[in-house]
Amino acid sequence: MTLTLPSSLAPFSQRVITLLQSVPYGRVATYGAIAAAAGSPRAARQVVRLLHACSDKYQLPWHRIVNRDGEIVLSDEASRWRQARLLEAEGVSVDARGRVDLPRFGWQPPG
DNA sequence: GCCATGGCTAGTA
DNA sequence: GCCATGGCTAGTA
Secondary structure, eight states: OOOOOOTTSOHHHHHHHHHHHTSOTTOBEEHHHHHHHTTOTTOHHHHHHHHHHHTTTTTOOGGGEEOTTSBOOOSSHHHHHHHHHHHHHTTOOBOTTSBBOHHHHBOOOOO
16 A cells, blocks of 8 residues: 655655554554654654644554553543544553553564 | 654652 | 754745
8 A cells, every 4th residue: 555655745754654654553653763763763743743734644543653651642632532442443452541551562663 | 833752850759 | 840852834024
C-alpha cells in the first residue's frame, strides 16, 4: 500500500509520514523514536505536529503513537478514550492510567 | 506561532 | 512544573 506522497511535503515530513504508516497493527511507537528514525532525534514535537495536522489526509495510525513512557498523552479526555479503545481493539492493553507496556507492545522503527 | 515531547530539577512525603 | 527543542506554515511587509 505504497502511497506516493506529494513532493510539496518537505523531505523530513515525508520520512516521518512513511515511518508512521509502517507502524504495525497491534504495536505502538514513540514520538521520539519516529523522529530519531527520520533523522532528527530531537524533533519529537514535529512528529506531534504532523500527526495533528495530517492523520486524516494520509490515514496515519495516530492511535499507535505514545510518549516515551508508553503513555497516551492527548489533551482532551474524549480523544484519550478513543485512542485507548482503538489500541485495545488491536489487542494492545491499556492500563487504568492510560499506559501501554512498551517492552511488550513497543515497535522500533528501522534505521 | 504551532504542537499529542522530553529531560531536567525542585519540592513534597 | 519548567523550558529548550525543531521543522514547518500562516500571515505580514
